[in-house]
Amino acid sequence: xxxxxxxxxxxxxxxxxxxxxxxxxxxxxxGASQEVMDDIRRTYGLDRPFHIQLATYVGKVVQGDLxxxxxxxxxxxxxxxxxxAPTLLLVVxxxxxxxxxxxxxxxxxxxxxxGLFSHFVTVLALVGFAAPVFWTAFLLIVLFVAMLEIMPxxxxxxxxxxxxxxxxxxxxxxxxxxxxxxLSSIYLASYSRLAxxxxxxxxxxxxxxxxxxxxLGETSVTxxxxxxxxxxxxxxxxxxxxxxxxxxxxxxxxxxxxxxxGTLAFESILRGDTPTIMGIxxxxxxxxxxxxxxxxxxxxxxxxxxxxARNA
Amino acid sequence: xxxxxxxRSPSASPEACLDTAMHAVDNKSATFEDAGGSGANVQRLNxxxxxxxxxxxxxxxxxxxxMKKFLVALTSAAVALTAAAASxxxxxxxxxxxxxxxxxAGHFNPTIASGTPTGIPGTQLFAALLRFDDEWNxxxxxxxxxxxxxxxxxxxxxLRDNARFHDGKPITSEDVKFSIETYQxxxxxxxxxxPVKSIDTPDPLTAVxxxxxxxxxxxxxxxxxxxxxxxxxxxxxxxxxRQHPQNSQDxxxxxxxxxxxxxxxxxxxxxxxxxxxxxxxPYIDRIVYKKISENTSRVIALEKGDVDLTAFESxxxxxxxxxxxxxxxxxxxxxSAIGPLEWLAFNTKRKPFDDKRVxxxxxYAIDKEFILKxxxxxxxxxxxxxxxxxxxxxxxxxxxxxYDVEKAKALLDExxxxxxxxxxxxxxxxxxxxxxxxxxxxTEFVKAQLKKVGIDVTIKASADFRAWIKTVSNHEFDMTMxxxxxxxxxxxxxxxxxxxxxxxxxxxxxxxxQFQNAEVDAVMDRAGKELDRDKRAALYGEMQKLVVDEAPIxxxxxSPYHTVFNHxxxxxxxxxxxxxxxxxxxxxxxx
Numbered sequence: 054x055x056x057x058x059x060x061x062x063x064x065x066x067x068x069x070x071x072x073x074x075x076x077x078x079x080x081x082x083x084g085a086s087q088e089v090m091d092d093i094r095r096t097y098g099l100d101r102p103f104h105i106q107l108a109t110y111v112g113k114v115v116q117g118d119l120x121x122x123x124x125x126x127x128x129x130x131x132x133x134x135x136x137x138a139p140t141l142l143l144v145v146x147x148x149x150x151x152x153x154x155x156x157x158x159x160x161x162x163x164x165x166x167x168g169l170f171s172h173f174v175t176v177l178a179l180v181g182f183a184a185p186v187f188w189t190a191f192l193l194i195v196l197f198v199a200m201l202e203i204m205p206x207x208x209x210x211x212x213x214x215x216x217x218x219x220x221x222x223x224x225x226x227x228x229x230x231x232x233x234x235x236l237s238s239i240y241l242a243s244y245s246r247l248a249x250x251x252x253x254x255x256x257x258x259x260x261x262x263x264x265x266x267x268x269l270g271e272t273s274v275t276x277x278x279x280x281x282x283x284x285x286x287x288x289x290x291x292x293x294x295x296x297x298x299x300x301x302x303x304x305x306x307x308x309x310x311x312x313x314x315g316t317l318a319f320e321s322i323l324r325g326d327t328p329t330i331m332g333i334x335x336x337x338x339x340x341x342x343x344x345x346x347x348x349x350x351x352x353x354x355x356x357x358x359x360x361x362a363r364n365a
Numbered sequence: 366x367x368x369x370x371x372x373r374s375p376s377a378s379p380e381a382c383l384d385t386a387m388h389a390v391d392n393k394s395a396t397f398e399d400a401g402g403s404g405a406n407v408q409r410l411n412x413x414x415x416x417x418x419x420x421x422x423x424x425x426x427x428x429x430x431x432m433k434k435f436l437v438a439l440t441s442a443a444v445a446l447t448a449a450a451a452s453x454x455x456x457x458x459x460x461x462x463x464x465x466x467x468x469x470a471g472h473f474n475p476t477i478a479s480g481t482p483t484g485i486p487g488t489q490l491f492a493a494l495l496r497f498d499d500e501w502n503x504x505x506x507x508x509x510x511x512x513x514x515x516x517x518x519x520x521x522x523x524l525r526d527n528a529r530f531h532d533g534k535p536i537t538s539e540d541v542k543f544s545i546e547t548y549q550x551x552x553x554x555x556x557x558x559x560p561v562k563s564i565d566t567p568d569p570l571t572a573v574x575x576x577x578x579x580x581x582x583x584x585x586x587x588x589x590x591x592x593x594x595x596x597x598x599x600x601x602x603x604x605x606x607r608q609h610p611q612n613s614q615d616x617x618x619x620x621x622x623x624x625x626x627x628x629x630x631x632x633x634x635x636x637x638x639x640x641x642x643x644x645x646x647p648y649i650d651r652i653v654y655k656k657i658s659e660n661t662s663r664v665i666a667l668e669k670g671d672v673d674l675t676a677f678e679s680x681x682x683x684x685x686x687x688x689x690x691x692x693x694x695x696x697x698x699x700x701s702a703i704g705p706l707e708w709l710a711f712n713t714k715r716k717p718f719d720d721k722r723v724x725x726x727x728x729y730a731i732d733k734e735f736i737l738k739x740x741x742x743x744x745x746x747x748x749x750x751x752x753x754x755x756x757x758x759x760x761x762x763x764x765x766x767x768y769d770v771e772k773a774k775a776l777l778d779e780x781x782x783x784x785x786x787x788x789x790x791x792x793x794x795x796x797x798x799x800x801x802x803x804x805x806x807x808t809e810f811v812k813a814q815l816k817k818v819g820i821d822v823t824i825k826a827s828a829d830f831r832a833w834i835k836t837v838s839n840h841e842f843d844m845t846m847x848x849x850x851x852x853x854x855x856x857x858x859x860x861x862x863x864x865x866x867x868x869x870x871x872x873x874x875x876x877x878x879q880f881q882n883a884e885v886d887a888v889m890d891r892a893g894k895e896l897d898r899d900k901r902a903a904l905y906g907e908m909q910k911l912v913v914d915e916a917p918i919x920x921x922x923x924s925p926y927h928t929v930f931n932h933x934x935x936x937x938x939x940x941x942x943x944x945x946x947x948x949x950x951x952x953x954x955x956x
Contacts, residue, residue, distance in 0.1 A: 072831025076838075079873040080830050084479065084852070084861065085553040087872050092551060096607045124471040125629045126608055132629065191661060199665055206666050212632045212653055213461065310657050312631045320630065325831050 059338045060114050063331050064107050070325070073099055074123040077325045097123055110331070119335065120328035124321070129332035133314065137336070139209050140313035142225075144295075144302050147233045151240030152291055158241075159248025160280060164271070166253055174245050181242020190235040190308040197231060204231050207310035232309045236302060240294065247290060251283040258282075281355055288355070292348030295340075456936055460955030461651040464946075465663055465672040469630055469656040472612035474600075475590035476547040479554055479852070481677065481703070484590030484947040486633055486654055490618035491593035492642075494522055494541065495584060497943045499698065501757055503584045506949075507536060507594055507619065507642075511587075517579025517896045522587075524570045528642040530596045532617045538566035540619075543597035545574075551606060556893075557586045557857050579894045581901060582854035589702070589944040591853070594619050621647040621951035631656060641951065648954035667693060667929060673955075674930045674938065676946040680803065681742030687929050694932045697744070697925075699945020701755025704851025704858065705924035706748050709795075709811065712842050713917050714879045717782060717791050721915055726776040727844070728766040728919035730818045731811055735768075737922055740807055744925035750909040751859050753851045753923060755943075757898065758905040763913040766920075773818045782819075790819035796836055797846035799827050808846055834873045848924060849874060853943070855905060856893045863912055864889065880917035 075093040079085030094100045098109070113120060119129035162171035197204035205211070210224045255261065256279050264274050303315035310316075314333060321329040353360045470482035473490055494508040503511075509525045528536040542564040549558045560580040565573040574583070586592050599617045603609050611617065616624040621643070622635035635652040655672070657663040660683050666672040668690055678684060678695075687693050709727070711718040718724055737745055750760030777783075782790040797808040805826070812822040822844075827833035837845050852858030861867050861874065865881040885908055892904035913920070928945060930938045936956050942948040 070831070072829075072835045076831045076834045076873060078478065079553060080834055084850070084858065084874045085872055086555040087869055088555065089551065089553045090872055093607070096605060121608075122471075126472060126610070126613060127629060135629075194662070194665060199669070202669070206669070206671060207657055207662050208631065208655065212626070212628070212634055212655070213651075308659050308662060310631075310655075310659070310662065312628070317630060323829055 056335070056338060056342075057111070057115075060111060060331070060335060061107070063334045064110055067327050067330060068103060068106075072325060074325050074327070075099070077124075114335070119332040122321075122326055122329045124324050124326040124329070129328050132317065132329060133332055133336055136312060136314045136317050139311060140302060140306070140315060142229065143232050143236065143305070143311060143313060146229065147236035148240060148291065148295065150233065151237040151244050152287065154237075155241045155244025156248040156280075156284065156287055158245040159250075160252050160275060160283075162245070162249045163252035163256060164275060166249075171249070174249055178242040178246040181238050184238070186235055186239050187304050187308055189238050190231070190305060193231050193235055194308075209312050228309075232305050232311050235308070236305045243290065243294075244287060247287055248283065251286050252279060255279045255283045284355060285352065288348060288351050292344055292351075295344045454936070454956075456648050456952065456954035457956065458645075458648050458954070459650050461653060462649050462674060462935065462950075462953065462955060463653045463655060463672050464674045464676075465655045465657045465666060466675065466677070467656070467658050467663075469633065469654070471629065473616060473624070473627075473633075474595065474606075474609070474612040475593045476544060476595055476600075477551040477607055477612070479552060479590065481590075481947060485676070486635065487590050487593060488620065488944075488947050488949055489622040489635055489652065490616055490620045490624060491595060492528070492536075492619040492621070492949065493589060493592045493594065494524075494587035495592070496948060497585070497588050497702065499701075499941050499943055501701075501943055503588070506588075507541075508587070511584070513896065517894075518576045520574040520576065520580075520583055522572045522574070524572070525642055526570055528619065529640055530599075530617050530619050531623050531638060531640075532596070532599075533640070534596065534598060535569070536594060536596075536619055537569040538572040539569070540594050540597045541572045542566055543601055544594045545592070547595065547600070547606060548592070554591070554852065554857050556860065557582065557591060579896050580856075581893070581896050581898075582856040585702070585853045586857070588853075589947045591857075621949050622652060625651075643951060647949075647951035649950070652950070667931070670931060670934070672931075673934050674928070674946075676926070676928045678927045678929055679744075679925045680801070681740070681744055681925065684744050684925070684927055684929075685742060692931050692933050693929055694938075695927045695929050696938075696940050697746075697927055699928055699940040699942065699948075700924075700926045701753060702851075702853040702943035703926075703945070703947070704753030704756060704853065705848060705926060706751075706753055706851065706920070706922075707745075707846070707848045707924055708748075708921050709919040710845050710847050710878050711917055711919075712840060712844070712878065713881075714840065715843055717780070717793070718843065720780045722776045722780040723782065723791070724916040724919070725766070726773040726780070726818060727815065727820070728916055729769045729776070730773040730820070731814050731919060731921070732768040733766075733921055736807060736810065740803055740810065741922065741925050744927065745922040748920050748923050750913045750920055751862065751918075752855060752905060752909060755923075756851060756855075758855060758902050760909040760913065761906060763910055766913075766916075770817055777818060777820075784819045788819055789821045792821045792823075793843045794823045794825050795844045795846065796825045796827065796833060796842045798848055799830055799833055800848065804846060811846070837877050838873050838875070839870050840877060840879060845877075855889075860889050860893060863908075863917070878917040880912075880915070882911065882915060885911050885915075 074097060075090045078093055079090060098106060110120065121127065122129055122132055125132060158174050162174040165171055194206065198206050205228050209228055210221060214221050214224050261274060261279055264278050302313060303319050305311065306313045306315040307319065317329065318333045321333070466482065466485065468482045470480065473483055473486045475483055475487035475491060492507045494506060495503045496506040497503055507524055507528055508522045510523045512521045522541070524536065524538060524541070530536060545558055545561060545564060549561065560576045560578045561574050562577050563575045565575065567573065596617050596619070599611055600606055600609055613627055618624070621638055621641050623638050625634040625636045627633045633654040635654070637647055637650050641647060657666055660680055663672065663675060664683055664686055667675060667687060670692065678687070684695060688695055711724050713719055733747060737743065737747060746754055748754055749765050750763050752758045752760055777790050784790050795808060795812065797804050808824050812824055815822050827836065836842055837847070849862060850858055862876055863880055863885055864876055865886050867876045868879050869875045888904055888908040888911070892901050892908060895901040895904060928938065928940050934956055936954045937952045939946050939948055939950045939953055
């Protein structure tokens with residue numbers, strides 16, 4: 054029901070945007086005539102009344118058909134499925150790396166809040182937050198592509214590599230390195246900062262004093278007792294951030310010409326490819342729901358209180 | 366008259382080079398632009414030696430100009446000789462060419478869309494009846510010969526007998542008929558084939574076009590992406606060709622390259638058509654067409670040698686940087702058919718621009734040279750009227766509206782727009798096509814310039830292209846910065862902007878200025894039916910004088926488009942045709 058509301062809302066919102074696909078195609082053509090504009094609108098059913106268009110679209114979505122892209126003339130579902138794997142590969146890799154490394158950095162820093170490493174983490178976080186991701190990306194390109202010449206510049210894979218071979222997979226990994234590094238740099242900053250603050254908070258609480266009083270080693274106290282509690286905010290933020298995957302990845306995807314959903318969304322908006330935009334919005338709505346579910350499950354995994362509270 | 370020509374020889378052949386250079390030396394009266402043009406040609410063959418074409422475009426005193434002309438001619442001759450010796454190498458077969466562009470089209474069927482993203486791969490996949498050299502001369506392509514009857518009402522085209530589609534079926538006059546009819550029905554440029562009443566196919570290799578009026582644009586319309594031949598047996602099976610799946614996948618073409626793979630939004634891979642009708646061609650095995658939308662990324666890819674060729678590069682900092690690279694050559698050649706112009710258009714039906722004197726005042730008040738030098742880094746060329754300076758019909762002896770603040774003020778006074786207490790005469794708005802940062806800067810500059818003559822401008826930025834085109838095509842603007850292409854023949858791309866019969870709200874790039882002038886209409890009408898090039902040129906000369914004086918548009922400059930290629934890798938780059946990269950790349954080879 055909620056999803057249906059999302060679909061209707063998206064449709065109405067997008068129909069408020071001035072101009073349509075006929076204007077876009079005419080623009081790309083460098084000219085047009087009335088006949089061609091009418092021809093295009095008729096082809097895509099844009100000449101019909103608004104409520105009919107809406108009803109047709111909702112009817113199709115209910116049957117699992119997200120329509121056909123005006124621009125690529127391909128089923129939207131096919132288009133999105135083709136793009137979702139590169140985006141997930143990029144975002145999940147970057148996010149997982151950022152969470153693991155960021156949390157580790159935060160934990161180490163929290164053990165000596167005024168130590169050298171802690172200051173390093175603070176500075177890293179500041180720089181990570183402050184540096185625009187496209188700038189980071191370009192600096193990485195300058196270093197790795199232009200100067201060291203060890204990384205490829207753009208794309209998911211060299212188009213001439215035969216698909217499915219080992220070389221192909223290695224080439225994808227090779228192409229993945231810089232985008233992931235750029236994207237995780239922003240995430241890394243927030244996670245290390247978050248983990249550090251959260252750990253320091255937890256390390257000051259009563260049960261940690263008790264654990265120390267029991268004579269447990271510092272490593273055991275930190276990683277077994279404190280981390281488990283300190284990681285809850287990290288999970289919350291990770292869940293929220295995952296819902297932003299498209300927006301966060303758009304810039305990185307554009308700079309590296311990564312064929313993901315972010316670029317598809319961005320370009321479709323510019324092109325006025327309404328079915329594709331609505332398809333992507335629909336997909337992201339679903340992803341938000343799924344990720345919220347996963348976040349709740351993760352809470353249960355790390356926090357026994359939540360488990361028992363729900364069971365009671 | 367019968368036009369019959371041999372297939373053209375490779376452009377970089379020694380003869381061709383010498384010809385150009387000798388022409389420049391012999392013809393002492395060659396215009397400044399002529400000399401610059403041949404120089405630019407030479408530069409692309411041997412960039413290390415040639416002088417900078419940009420310098421030649423700068424205004425000089427008469428004496429300086431004469432001297433320069435002579436020097437250019439001399440240098441051209443010398444450089445051409447060296448270049449001729451250097452390029453005497455035979456084109457090689459094999460290799461992969463990597464081309465990169467900002468955009469990748471959604472499909473590659475030029476019969477239903479005119480844009481260059483469709484046209485560049487489209488002209489590789491599909492052959493047209495004719496091709497054009499860089500001096501506006503038609504050459505045989507799919508057509509072996511062609512004939513225009515004396516009354517200009519019948520055009521007979523003979524096809525070569527060895528041409529086949531990519532699926533092996535022969536290319537016949539039926540396919541030609543079907544293709545041109547598809548253009549008539551679905552292509553955005555209606556005037557292109559409007560006079561074609563019917564097409565007869567007396568035999569499989571002869572197509573006869575029956576025209577309602579003489580149509581001087583028809584030969585040009587038979588070339589590049591404006592006149593490709595598509596197979597009837599593939600595309601004729603639907604009444605909805607716009608959504609035909611084979612517009613983008615499994616394309617059955619007629620051109621030098623076949624579609625191997627298309628990943629929407631990412632890349633296209635084209636492969637040599639082994640059964641191409643021009644023996645021994647094309648030379649390259651494979652074209653990889655990659656989308657790199659980010660300027661910086663594309664620059665690095667070119668510098669590193671990952672990309673061999675790009676086109677339509679227009680950003681001055683990008684061009685500056687690429688120019689410094691010793692492996693790369695930049696050339697403004699190959700854009701004269703597309704004829705891109707950038708201008709400031711007025712809504713002549715709105716106050717105060719319903720008064721010609723106000724429009725002229727605005728034209729005088731803008732320092733065009735500053736725009737060219739500072740905002741465009743010298744990469745664009747001044748344009749003085751409706752027709753692109755690269756055209757044979759380019760404007761001559763029209764009022765250039767040279768920068769003159771006093772004259773602008775005087776005109777405004779005369780029109781009755783006197784300054785108020787704040788020194789402001791007119792409050793108005795300026796829209797601009799949202800096509801990159803330079804447009805925004807240019808708009809800001811014009812605002813500052815007009816302030817000096819007492820015109821207070823509010824800049825209206827559009828969220829995206831569609832929003833802008835909607836505003837302008839529905840006449841909801843005072844002034845707008847625009848970019849419009851000539852598309853080769855004035856009938857196709859110029860008339861539309863000035864014809865009083867072409868004021869059609871909602872349609873992009875009609876006569877959005879709502880300019881109405883019976884005399885201009887009449888002259889264009891005659892020029893559009895005149896087959897004699899000289900007589901036509903005279904008519905367009907007259908038309909442009911009228912239009913420039915009426916000033917529905919303040920003409921600024923050409924688009925600074927450049928083709929950039931790695932001259933160490935590429936031989937015969939596709940720049941020796943008026944169509945540039947939108948012409949078949951069957952003579953390009955990898956060194």
